[in-house]
Every structure is written in C-alpha cells, then in structure tokens.
Amino acid sequence: MKLDEIVSYFEELAPTAYQEEYDNAGLIVGDASMEVKAALLTLDVTPEVVLEAIDKGANLIISHHPIIFRGIKKFTGSSYVEKTVAAAIKNDIAIFAAHTNFDSMMGGVNLSIARKLGITDLEILQPINNGLFKLVTFVPVDSVEKVRDAMFKAGAGQIGGYDCCSFGSEGFGTFRAGDNTHPYVGQKGEMHREPEVRVETILPKNILARVVEKMIEAHPYEEVAYDIYPLEIPYRQVGLGMVGNIEEPVASVDFLRQVKEVFGAGVVRYTALSRQVIKRVAFCGGSGASLIGKAIESGADIFITSDIKYHQFFDADGRIIIADIGHFESEQFTIELFYEYLLKKFPTFAVLKSRVNTNPINYL
Incomplete structure (x- = not known):
C-alpha cells in the first residue's frame, strides 16, 4: 500500500x-x-x-x-x-x-473519553466559528437538479442531522457571448436573458475545493458564475472539547474514583466538590484549561482535562468541579x-x- x-x-x-x-x-x-x-x-x-x-x-x-x-x-x-x-x-x-485536527472531530480524541466513561448526548464544547461556507451558483432551470445533486454527492448541504440542504430562488441571468465562446444558450454577439435559479448551499471548508469542482463539472455553462461566502456561525461538528450526560447520577467522589481507575491516573488533582452528584460531564483530552469558561457555560457538573495551572483551579469558583487527570492519561x-x-x-x-x-x- x-x-x-x-x-x-x-x-x-x-x-x-x-x-x-x-x-x-x-x-x-x-x-x-x-x-x-x-x-x-x-x-x-x-x-x-x-x-x-x-x-x-x-x-x-x-x-x-x-x-x-x-x-x-x-x-x-x-x-x-x-x-x-x-x-x-x-x-x-x-x-x-x-493531533489537534483529530482533537477537533466528533469522532476524535474526546470520543474515546466519552466511551470509557459512558457519556452520551455528545456536543462540541467550543465549536469553531470559521469552518463553514456558503456556495452560491446560478443555473438554467433545466439543469438545477443535476447541479444540486452533484454538490450534495460531493458533501455539501449538511446541517446537523440533515443532509441535502439548499435553497433556490428564481430570477434572470444576462450575458453576451464573445466570438471565441461556445454558449449553452443564446447566440454569439447577442445579449441573452435566461431564466435561472440561484442555488445556494452550505459546506465545511475542508471540502470546498471538491464541491466547487463537482459543481462546475455538472454545470452546463462554459463559464460558471458562483460566489463563496465565509459564514461567521458555529460549526458544531468541529471544535475543542465535548460535553454530555451519564445515564444515572453518580456521587462526585465515586465518579472521581471511577475516572482515576479507568484512566490509570497516578493522581487526580481536583477542586472542591461543589456538586453532590455528577450527571453532566465536560471533558477535553490534552490541555483544556482554556475551556474552563465554556465548561461552566455548558452546565456541566465536572470538567475533566489536564495541564491545569495552580491559579486556573480558582476559576472553578464553586460553579464546577475541575479534575486534572494528566495529559498522557487523558489521551492514551x-x-x-x-x-x-x-x-x-x-x-x-x-x-x-x-x-x-x-x-x-x-x-x-
């Protein structure tokens, strides 16, 4: 191979x-x-x-x-x-x-932690804000389905648990074909007005080039007009850390003992047990101190991670339990x-x- x-x-x-x-x-x-x-x-x-x-x-x-x-x-x-x-x-x-590319995926490093601790209903703790784009193109009416399907097959149109997501609006496109062109519709040298559909869909940046390529291949026009817009919205399939729930609430000290045993931690450093029981768990394999605020916002009872500095433990402030299990241990x-x-x-x-x-x- x-x-x-x-x-x-x-x-x-x-x-x-x-x-x-x-x-x-x-x-x-x-x-x-x-x-x-x-x-x-x-x-x-x-x-x-x-x-x-x-x-x-x-x-x-x-x-x-x-x-x-x-x-x-x-x-x-x-x-x-x-x-x-x-x-x-x-x-x-x-x-x-x-490394951090694998940390950021739903099926990456943090999934292994979730599996070991029986955490379900998983969500990304800090989704990235620059991972999504909107692709817009303008298609003659008779080719809309072909072009749209090509974009979907290339991976575009995924929003959470839904796929094949797009929007279409009708209008008219105008152009005049030059002498050295081969227009799909209209005549060379003459202004042409064509009924078209504005087709737009959403896609992550890592497949942008592939989707554009497949869209152009499926499009009947010799010169394809399209726009690409970066979207400043969270991409909830990619990001740092995770948060989820365990099936039955567990006493805080018992949960910490379980974590220590499962991950073979030589020691677990943790803050005051500000929660009697653990139900909602935030976690980040590797160095996760930057996510303490996000863990608190998520409503988690405990945040499991590593590489927490002395003064960062104070950030728990009675609002969450912070547990440092060790860098190697969290990612092993x-x-x-x-x-x-x-x-x-x-x-x-x-x-x-x-x-x-x-x-x-x-x-x-």
Missing part, C-alpha cells in the same frame, strides 16, 4: 485545515509515494518507539503528538527530537501525526481509535499498537 492512501484517508477523517495554528499535523517524515508494510500506533514518537518499529517490521509510525512542532536547524543528536527523526530517516521509517486511548479507523478502512493492512510507555511523568 502507498503511504499516500493512508495520508489521504486521515485527511478525510480529520482534515488538517482544522488543526490549531501552532500545530504540525500530517506527514512529517517520509515520501507519500513510498510503500508501507505495517503501521505502528503511538501517542508520542521517541527513539524507543522507532526501535520498536524496526523490530516489528513497521515502516510507518502514526502518532497523536507530532515529533516536530517547529523548524529544526540542526541534526546533531543533541535532543530526543533530533535523535528520533534521524533514526527514522536512517531506517526509512515514515512518521505521520494526527487515542491509539484505540486510530486502530479502529485504520482496520475499518484497510482490513488487510498490518496495524500494530506500540507497547512503549511514552509518558514522561512518573508518580510516587
């Missing part, structure tokens, strides 16, 4: 267009045209993980955290990053990462999702889970 097939699949699953600005998700080491024999899945890439890949015959490592976030100016082996990348290149091992089950998605798409491809514990933190 070509590496590009896996890269393309992940781009459909978790488009890099949705990664945070600081991030470096995607193919980091390797040639997209190379043949891959097996993939090793890990949360982090370290020299030990590269050695494991060599030992297991895997020439692709898929990680959650990118091994490189910023540019590297030297390869002297003076840091674990340089050692890791050098070892991968030397042994023809590709490295691919799906991401590997299970990678495994599930890859085997579903490529059932005969060799996918392996790393046995290296890459958590750099120990607890007494």
Whole structure:
C-alpha cells in the first residue's frame, strides 16, 4: 500500500485545515509515494518507539503528538527530537501525526473519553466559528437538479442531522457571448436573458475545493458564475472539547474514583466538590484549561482535562468541579481509535499498537 492512501484517508477523517495554528499535523517524515508494510500506533514518537518499529517490521509510525512542532536547524543528536527523526530517516521509517485536527472531530480524541466513561448526548464544547461556507451558483432551470445533486454527492448541504440542504430562488441571468465562446444558450454577439435559479448551499471548508469542482463539472455553462461566502456561525461538528450526560447520577467522589481507575491516573488533582452528584460531564483530552469558561457555560457538573495551572483551579469558583487527570492519561486511548479507523478502512493492512510507555511523568 502507498503511504499516500493512508495520508489521504486521515485527511478525510480529520482534515488538517482544522488543526490549531501552532500545530504540525500530517506527514512529517517520509515520501507519500513510498510503500508501507505495517503501521505502528503511538501517542508520542521517541527513539524507543522507532526501535520498536524496526523490530516489528513497521515502516510507518502514526502518532497523536507530532515529533516536530517547529523548524529544526540542526541534526546533531543533541535532543530526543533530533535523535528520533534521524533514526527514522536512517531506517526509512515514515512518521505521520494526527493531533489537534483529530482533537477537533466528533469522532476524535474526546470520543474515546466519552466511551470509557459512558457519556452520551455528545456536543462540541467550543465549536469553531470559521469552518463553514456558503456556495452560491446560478443555473438554467433545466439543469438545477443535476447541479444540486452533484454538490450534495460531493458533501455539501449538511446541517446537523440533515443532509441535502439548499435553497433556490428564481430570477434572470444576462450575458453576451464573445466570438471565441461556445454558449449553452443564446447566440454569439447577442445579449441573452435566461431564466435561472440561484442555488445556494452550505459546506465545511475542508471540502470546498471538491464541491466547487463537482459543481462546475455538472454545470452546463462554459463559464460558471458562483460566489463563496465565509459564514461567521458555529460549526458544531468541529471544535475543542465535548460535553454530555451519564445515564444515572453518580456521587462526585465515586465518579472521581471511577475516572482515576479507568484512566490509570497516578493522581487526580481536583477542586472542591461543589456538586453532590455528577450527571453532566465536560471533558477535553490534552490541555483544556482554556475551556474552563465554556465548561461552566455548558452546565456541566465536572470538567475533566489536564495541564491545569495552580491559579486556573480558582476559576472553578464553586460553579464546577475541575479534575486534572494528566495529559498522557487523558489521551492514551487515542491509539484505540486510530486502530479502529485504520482496520475499518484497510482490513488487510498490518496495524500494530506500540507497547512503549511514552509518558514522561512518573508518580510516587
């Protein structure tokens, strides 16, 4: 199998267009045209993980955290990053990462937390506000269904649980065809007035180019007029964190014990138990301190995340319980999702889970 097939699949699953600005998700080491024999899945890439890949015959490592976030100016082996990348290149091992783009998807990192804790009725805690566009085109009456269907098949028109969403309004388009044109209707050199339908639909930015391409292919006009508008409305299918409900209320301290056990946390740091029972749970795998306000607004009884600083715990202010379970602990089950998605798409491809514990933190 070509590496590009896996890269393309992940781009459909978790488009890099949705990664945070600081991030470096995607193919980091390797040639997209190379043949891959097996993939090793890990949360982090370290020299030990590269050695494991060599030992297991895997020439692709898929990680959650990118091994490189910023540019590297030297390869002297003076840091674990340089050692890791050098070892991968030397042994023809590709490295691919799906990070904050995977964090932001409904089926991403936070889904693994929800599954482990039995949280349902899931919603994105902080939807992105720049992920949707409106595409408008003008179509002769006899071609409206063909053009609209082409846009729908390319993925446009999805609003929550509804698909094939669009709007049409009738009007007239005017044009005059030049000498070197081949007009679908009208005559060269003559002003033409054609009954048309303004067709508009909504779509996420990661499929914009594909939808426009399919729309143009289906449109009968030689020169297709269309407009693209960015929409400043929340895209509730993509964003950071999640919130949902557990089936039966659980005493706060019992829920914290459950969380500690499920995630194998060496310690759980938490604020005062301002709620007697837990019913509504907000959570964010990885560093989620920036979402404390959103968690409170969501009406959650508790917010589970990691990397909370001392003064940030004060933000709970009796309005919510904040529980820090550790960065590694909160994201460790991401590997299970990678495994599930890859085997579903490529059932005969060799996918392996790393046995290296890459958590750099120990607890007494």
